[in-house]
Amino acid sequence: MTQSKTAVKPPTEDKRWRIVEATIRRNGAQGQALIEVLHSVQEVFGYLDDPSLVYVAKALRLPLSKVYGVATFYHFFTLKPQGKHTCVVCMGTACYIKGAPELLKDAEKTYGVKPGQTTPDGELSVIQARCIGSCSMAPAVVFDGQVAGNLSVADFGKKVESMLKTPTAAVPA
Amino acid sequence: MTPEELRQSAEAERQKSHACKHILGVCCAAGCQSMGSDKIKDALDKQVKLKGLESEVNVKSVGCLGLCAAGPLVSLESDGKKAMYQAVKEADVAEVVEKLGKAPVKRLELSLDIPFFARQQKIILENSGVIDPERIEEYFAAGGYEALIKALTDLEPAEVIDAVSRSGLRGRGGAGFPTGLKWATVAKAAGSRKYVVCNADEGDPGAFMNRSVLESDPHRVIEGMIIAGYAVGASQGYVYVRAEYPLAIKRLKTAIKQAEGKGLLGDKILGTTFSFRLEIRLGAGAFVCGEETALLVSIEGSRGMPRPRPPFPAEAGLWGMPTLINNVETFSTVPPILRNGWEWYSAIGTEKSKGTKVFALAGQIKNTGLIEVPMGTKLRDIIFDIGGGVPDGKKFKAVQTGGPSGGCIPESKLDMSVDYESLREAGSIMGSGGMIVMNEDSSMVDVAKFFTEFCMSESCGKCVPCRTGTAQMYGLLEKIHAGEAVKADLELLKELCDLVRTTSLCGLGQTAPNPVMSTLHYFEKEYTSLLKDGPGKPAAAR
Ligand SMILES: Cc1cc2nc3c(=O)[nH]c(=O)nc-3n(C[C@H](O)[C@H](O)[C@H](O)COP(=O)(O)O)c2cc1C
Ligand code: SF4
Ligand code: FES
Numbered sequence: 284m285t286q287s288k289t290a291v292k293p294p295t296e297d298k299r300w301r302i303v304e305a306t307i308r309r310n311g312a313q314g315q316a317l318i319e320v321l322h323s324v325q326e327v328f329g330y331l332d333d334p335s336l337v338y339v340a341k342a343l344r345l346p347l348s349k350v351y352g353v354a355t356f357y358h359f360f361t362l363k364p365q366g367k368h369t370c371v372v373c374m375g376t377a378c379y380i381k382g383a384p385e386l387l388k389d390a391e392k393t394y395g396v397k398p399g400q401t402t403p404d405g406e407l408s409v410i411q412a413r414c415i416g417s418c419s420m421a422p423a424v425v426f427d428g429q430v431a432g433n434l435s436v437a438d439f440g441k442k443v444e445s446m447l448k449t450p451t452a453a454v455p456a
Numbered sequence: 457m458t459p460e461e462l463r464q465s466a467e468a469e470r471q472k473s474h475a476c477k478h479i480l481g482v483c484c485a486a487g488c489q490s491m492g493s494d495k496i497k498d499a500l501d502k503q504v505k506l507k508g509l510e511s512e513v514n515v516k517s518v519g520c521l522g523l524c525a526a527g528p529l530v531s532l533e534s535d536g537k538k539a540m541y542q543a544v545k546e547a548d549v550a551e552v553v554e555k556l557g558k559a560p561v562k563r564l565e566l567s568l569d570i571p572f573f574a575r576q577q578k579i580i581l582e583n584s585g586v587i588d589p590e591r592i593e594e595y596f597a598a599g600g601y602e603a604l605i606k607a608l609t610d611l612e613p614a615e616v617i618d619a620v621s622r623s624g625l626r627g628r629g630g631a632g633f634p635t636g637l638k639w640a641t642v643a644k645a646a647g648s649r650k651y652v653v654c655n656a657d658e659g660d661p662g663a664f665m666n667r668s669v670l671e672s673d674p675h676r677v678i679e680g681m682i683i684a685g686y687a688v689g690a691s692q693g694y695v696y697v698r699a700e701y702p703l704a705i706k707r708l709k710t711a712i713k714q715a716e717g718k719g720l721l722g723d724k725i726l727g728t729t730f731s732f733r734l735e736i737r738l739g740a741g742a743f744v745c746g747e748e749t750a751l752l753v754s755i756e757g758s759r760g761m762p763r764p765r766p767p768f769p770a771e772a773g774l775w776g777m778p779t780l781i782n783n784v785e786t787f788s789t790v791p792p793i794l795r796n797g798w799e800w801y802s803a804i805g806t807e808k809s810k811g812t813k814v815f816a817l818a819g820q821i822k823n824t825g826l827i828e829v830p831m832g833t834k835l836r837d838i839i840f841d842i843g844g845g846v847p848d849g850k851k852f853k854a855v856q857t858g859g860p861s862g863g864c865i866p867e868s869k870l871d872m873s874v875d876y877e878s879l880r881e882a883g884s885i886m887g888s889g890g891m892i893v894m895n896e897d898s899s900m901v902d903v904a905k906f907f908t909e910f911c912m913s914e915s916c917g918k919c920v921p922c923r924t925g926t927a928q929m930y931g932l933l934e935k936i937h938a939g940e941a942v943k944a945d946l947e948l949l950k951e952l953c954d955l956v957r958t959t960s961l962c963g964l965g966q967t968a969p970n971p972v973m974s975t976l977h978y979f980e981k982e983y984t985s986l987l988k989d990g991p992g993k994p995a996a997a998r
Contacts, residue, residue: 353757414659418890
């Protein structure tokens with residue numbers, strides 16, 4: 284099918300939308316590319332907000348309900364903005380029996396955030412993962428995209444602290 | 457590239473590597489990388505340059521060396537002699553280079569005679585830790601793509617399938633379905649297009665075999681898939697990889713580009729009439745998408761919800777077309793089978809489970825990491841010999857295999873042979889190869905609760921027994937764990953397990969009760985001792 288209608292415009296002028304547009308184009312703006320396109324949006328902007336979902340639906344000519352359904356079905360997609368820094372604690376089996384729950388408790392005690400939450404100042408998001416494949420170093424945590432393993436509660440606390448002091452913007456996990 | 461050119465390139469690479477007196481291989485798989493192996497490689501490079509040894513010493517990145525617990529690992533090959541260094545730090549680099557050609561640095565040396573290395577038999581992992589995963593030439597030099605040449609130039613598709621069938625290879629994704637039979641079904645199925653799909657979703661938490669293969673030897677998977685495409689008559693393939701594996705995705709992308717550049721993917725492969733394309737599709741963190749029918753609809757861009765089988769994907773898969781779906785390890789085994797002959801492969805393993813299997817050792821075990829052993833190896837040997845047993849003087853309690861679909865195996869069963877049938881008989885499954893060891897401190901009720909929570913939140917919600925049943929099971933387990941349950945609750949839990957197992961639509965629901973049933977079977981006391989009216993409780997409390 285040729286695309287006779289005028290191309291759908293991204294929700295903002297942000298230049299980074301070009302990356303998403305390239306993904307859409309590469310896939311011939313077909314509905315089957317939905318997951319690829321959502322990955323692209325999240326990689327660029329860190330999360331999927333409503334205007335993005337509306338845009339993706341239009342660009343791929345899919346009902347918004349389908350886009351929303353897919354975005355909420357998969358755990359990897361998040362509809363909320365993430366904090367400046369992210370800390371992904373693996374709660375897979377190996378990490379679980381090697382003390383990952385203690386790490387999450389520590390994060391909650393120190394920063395008042397449960398998995399899936401962000402501190403009110405927007406500095407830190409704590410995320411729970413299902414296994415990041417670093418089971419040989421359980422418990423494993425990804426601090427701003429960097430994997431660290433064999434962590435005691437004390438190591439974990441120190442790592443989070445030093446991550447929060449690093450000025451660079453968070454790499455979306 | 458023609459077969460002749462490929463062989464020349466392989467030969468040139470072998471010459472080049474022989475020209476170097478010393479080879480230092482720095483593990484660059486995710487485990488060692490997170491412990492700073494990148495920096496060690498850089499430091500080694502610098503030191504070699506500083507000493508002006510570039511022509512003698514080849515410092516290279518290699519894939520997983522297996523013993524992740526002792527990382528960062530550096531392998532050493534000097535004048536044909538091999539050694540391994542463990543826990544290498546930047547400060548050690550000068551000494552490592554200094555001692556090249558002399559006795560290895562004792563302090564860092566990790567003996568290659570320990571059972572961890574000596575008892576393994578590597579087929580799938582033969583190149584892991586040996587070649588640089590980002591250089592196709594090294595894969596060529598290791599005999600890579602020879603099997604593809606053989607298939608495309610010497611064998612008819614039916615002969616390829618025949619070899620795979622006779623080898624006895626069974627699917628490594630969990631269920632152990634005979635691979636040759638699956639290939640033959642797809643080959644026979646009618647369809648204007650056919651697809652080959654590689655399942656690299658590896659959703660079982662605690663398992664990282666597929667990740668390691670993709671990070672350490674990605675071309676092996678690609679080669680297996682192209683051969684499969686030729687055998688079943690498909691010209692398009694997809695690798696469905698979980699998004700949680702960024703390094704594996706990167707290496708696979710690099711490998712696909714290289715293969716395309718060499719004419720091993722695309723039109724007219726190796727100058728023949730056969731064409732095959734390969735694309736990557738990313739998962740998005742849904743365990744159920746490891747199930748084949750869910751995976752296929754996920755590739756189509758929808759929510760990953762399983763559908764009833766039949767029709768099986770072999771008849772109606774991607775976009776309704778016949779689709780071959782196999783696990784990473786299954787595809788990875790095909791090239792060596794064609795290279796060495798099915799007779800060679802079928803001589804390894806047990807009567808019904810042929811070949812070798814990769815296992816990921818994790819949990820309360822000394823040597824965490826990746827191993828490959830012949831099928832039929834005793835569980836006890838894997839855990840105590842190769843794995844080094846349970847650390848910190850604690851006692852072994854159970855080993856969990858098969859992830860959320862599997863079960864816990866107690867001490868009394870450790871002498872059993874590891875193969876599809878024995879594991880099933882013991883109330884667990886082979887699964888994809890994760891083995892998580894638990895010591896005496898682990899509560900089996902807690903473990904059962906953990907997996908039930910997992911299945912409950914990963915249930916896609918399509919059918920009631922799984923969606924509601926797992927939630928009810930979880931509620932009961934919480935109650936038992938909190939010491940608030942009575943005997944009747946335990947009976948109800950058992951009944952529910954049976955119901956969920958027999959009436960769920962897909963494998964997720966059908967196997968979700970396994971962790972509960974197996975712990976109940978072997979460790980029932982742990983459950984009953986938590987009951988308010990359990991044995992030993994005063995009658996007044998009843
Ligand atoms: C809930 C569920 C999860 C699964 N996860 C995986 C997985 O992560 N990787 C895999 O290869 N197979 C997985 N499977 C098995 C696949 O459905 C399928 O049988 C397999 O990919 C076939 O490949 P094989 O014949 O090479 O084993 C899963 C099955 C179920 C029911
Ligand atoms: S058994 Fe569970 S995961 Fe499978 S289709 Fe039913 S609800 Fe979905
Ligand atoms: S269980 Fe935590 S990385 Fe696998």
